[in-house]
Amino acid sequence: xxxxxxxxxxxxxxxxxxxxxxxxxxxxxxxxxxxxxxxxxxxxxxxxxxxxxxxxxxxxxxxxxxxxxxxxxxxxxxxxxxxxxxxxxxxxxxxxxxxxxxxxxxxxxxxxxxxxxxxxxxxxxxxxxxxxxxxxxxxxxxxxxxxxxxxxxxxxxxxxxxxxxxxxxxxxxxxxxxxxxxxxxxxxxxxxxxxxxxxxxxxxxxxxxxxxxxxxxxxxxxxxxxxxxxxxxxxxxxxxxxxxxxxxxxxxxxxxxxxxxxxxxxxxxxxxxxxxxxxxxxxxxxxxxxxxxxxxxxxxxxxxxxxxxxxxxxxxxxxxxxxx
Amino acid sequence: xxxxxxxxxxxxxxxxxxxxxxxxxxxxxxxxxxxxxxxxxxxxxxxxxxxxxxxxxxxxxxxxxxxxxxxxxxxxxxxxxxxxxxxxxxxxxxxxxxxxxxxxxxxxxxxxxxxxxxxxxxxxxxxxxxxxxxxxxxxxxxxxxxxxxxxxxxxxxxxxxxxxxxxxxxxxxxxxx
Numbered sequence: 001x002x003x004x005x006x007x008x009x010x011x012x013x014x015x016x017x018x019x020x021x022x023x024x025x026x027x028x029x030x031x032x033x034x035x036x037x038x039x040x041x042x043x044x045x046x047x048x049x050x051x052x053x054x055x056x057x058x059x060x061x062x063x064x065x066x067x068x069x070x071x072x073x074x075x076x077x078x079x080x081x082x083x084x085x086x087x088x089x090x091x092x093x094x095x096x097x098x099x100x101x102x103x104x105x106x107x108x109x110x111x112x113x114x115x116x117x118x119x120x121x122x123x124x125x126x127x128x129x130x131x132x133x134x135x136x137x138x139x140x141x142x143x144x145x146x147x148x149x150x151x152x153x154x155x156x157x158x159x160x161x162x163x164x165x166x167x168x169x170x171x172x173x174x175x176x177x178x179x180x181x182x183x184x185x186x187x188x189x190x191x192x193x194x195x196x197x198x199x200x201x202x203x204x205x206x207x208x209x210x211x212x213x214x215x216x217x218x219x220x221x222x223x224x225x226x227x228x229x230x231x232x233x234x235x236x237x238x239x240x241x242x243x244x245x246x247x248x249x250x251x252x253x254x255x256x257x258x259x260x261x262x263x264x265x266x267x268x269x270x271x272x273x274x275x276x277x278x279x280x281x282x283x284x285x286x287x288x289x290x291x292x293x294x295x296x297x298x299x300x301x302x303x304x305x306x307x308x309x310x311x312x313x314x315x316x317x318x319x320x321x322x323x324x
Numbered sequence: 325x326x327x328x329x330x331x332x333x334x335x336x337x338x339x340x341x342x343x344x345x346x347x348x349x350x351x352x353x354x355x356x357x358x359x360x361x362x363x364x365x366x367x368x369x370x371x372x373x374x375x376x377x378x379x380x381x382x383x384x385x386x387x388x389x390x391x392x393x394x395x396x397x398x399x400x401x402x403x404x405x406x407x408x409x410x411x412x413x414x415x416x417x418x419x420x421x422x423x424x425x426x427x428x429x430x431x432x433x434x435x436x437x438x439x440x441x442x443x444x445x446x447x448x449x450x451x452x453x454x455x456x457x458x459x460x461x462x463x464x465x466x467x468x469x470x471x472x473x474x475x476x477x478x479x480x481x482x483x484x485x486x487x488x489x490x491x492x493x494x495x496x497x498x499x500x501x
Contacts, residue, residue, distance in 0.1 A: 072478055079482050106424060150471045157475065274378035277421065281413035282374075287399070292416050302417060303424045315382040317468060320426035 005061040005182065007032075008040035008052075009091075010081055012074040013101040013151065014067030018092040019043040021168035022064075028175050035182055036061070040081075049077070052084055060084050062181050064091035064164065064174075068101040068312060069152040072133075073145035082158040087181065089193075093167040093262045095154040096192075097272075098312025100167075102151040105311045105318040106303060109149040153312045163192040167262035167309060170248055194247030196267050199259055202246045205231045213283045218298035221257055232258045238305055243269065243276035262309045271315045273306035336456040338365045339384040340393040340449075343373045345403040346438050347395025353442035361446040362453040365393065372396070373434075374407025378418050381432060388465050391431040391456045393448070398436040408436070430455045431462060 011019060023044075025032060039060060040047045063085040069075055082088050093099035104112060118125050135142045154160050164177055177193045180186065187193070200206055209231035219236045226232065232239040232253065240261035241253070252259050265272040286292040299305060307314055342348040348369045354361065370376060373396025381392045394415065396408040415434045422432060433452055437444045 072474070075475065075478050076482065079479065083486075146474070148471070148474055152475075269379075271379045271382055273421065274382050274418075277417050278378050278414055281417050282410045284413050286413070287409050289412070289416065292413050296417050296420065299417075302421050306421070315379070315386040316425050316427075316464070317386075318471070319424070320462070320464070320467065 007036040008063040012067030018066035018168040062087040066091040068094040071145035090154040093309040097310040102312035165263040199241040342395040346397035349439035372407035373411035
């Protein structure tokens with residue numbers, strides 16, 4: 001019997017939702033298990049790093065790696081897995097664009113550690129103890145991974161072949177990706193494995209999106225009872241749909257929530273946040289600075305709204321700090 | 325700031341996006357009138373300030389510009405009737421984003437300059453170059469490359485280890501066990 005192709009899953013700075021999405025394949029996971037050997041999947045099966053180290057370079061057909069890269073340990077694992085895999089897939093928003101963890105790029109490492117180890121209301125740390133990367137205890141040297149000053153996307157650390165977008169990717173897209181890998185008919189390197197059109201194209205409320213959209217005010221989901229049939233932008237909600245890639249089949253819209261942009265931009269756009277900013281602003285009614293500012297005040301956190309999943313992959317990448 | 329010493333030769337780099345109908349014509353006028361202004365601005369002509377995609381501004385900064393100047397027609401004078409208002413709104417919101425990302429307000433400037441205001445092109449450019457000179461370099465590519473040093477260090481470490489692994493010495497194997 002010919003050997004089955006080998007597949008691996010790994011996680012870095014992530015929440016576990018991507019791992020969950022693999023299980024969400026439901027019965028189809030049996031199809032996957034039949035077709036491939038899963039050789040490494042720390043969240044579900046007992047493998048160690050040494051198991052991967054002993055594998056031949058390039059012996060894994062494909063690894064789906066989720067999570068952003070923040071620590072030296074994650075960098076090391078990403079490099080190891082890259083070496084062992086023929087195809088490396090950035091799985092989910094965090095590996096693809098930084099995701100939620102990359103919002104930390106709005107802060108300095110020192111600010112983050114200070115909050116986590118001193119200022120957070122639930123922390124008592126009267127001795128001001130901070131984790132050290134290296135700790136010498138008599139003759140024993142204890143090490144911890146280094147917490148880097150910037151959150152990175154996977155492709156800012158190692159070469160990535162494909163991207164599977166989403167927070168998390170849908171089971172349908174994962175299944176398609178696995179079938180594509182097994183078919184051997186691979187798309188060009190760097191392809192995002194989802195349709196290359198805006199979410200509005202597949203939105204069930206597309207018909208109700210006015211051609212001459214105009215904003216007098218912005219609102220937020222908890223502030224209104226939104227019409228479940230009507231385009232959310234037309235109701236003054238900031239929906240990332242126009243600047244976001246399709247492929248999720250408008251999951252959030254179907255839950256009556258605006259798109260928050262987890263699939264990232266289409267291939268024609270480099271900076272998702274700048275693009276939605278541009279689109280929204282062209283449709284604001286106000287024409288004077290005072291009136292414009294009054295409307296913009298209704299978007300309390302522009303970076304967190306427009307770059308919710310994409311700060312690490314954005315053009316600026318990280319807040320500019322005096323220290324560095 | 326130590327940068328003052330390192331960058332003795334540093335000169336502000338400013339990218340300017342001027343609209344074809346007003347500000348670019350004004351810059352032409354400034355040239356024809358032989359007005360002298362600082363040579364730090366690289367002008368890109370667009371048909372309208374409404375064509376200035378915020379991505380252009382971010383990409384300029386990310387590629388090493390210290391400032392970005394946008395020039396359009398006065399309100400009400402846009403050749404395409406609404407383009408400059410779009411730019412104004414994008415500018416106001418982009419400034420909020422830039423502020424959160426640690427970029428000073430003065431680095432991105434929007435000015436309305438009509439075709440006859442050659443003198444204003446000169447004043448605005450000189451002023452902006454002065455302001456940015458005081459602020460110092462933005463130096464985004466350099467800042468990212470500082471972060472990337474750690475990354476390269478670990479990569480080298482791993483690459484060296486792999487070389488050792490290919491030719492393992494008996495002694496190390498014992499140590500691991």
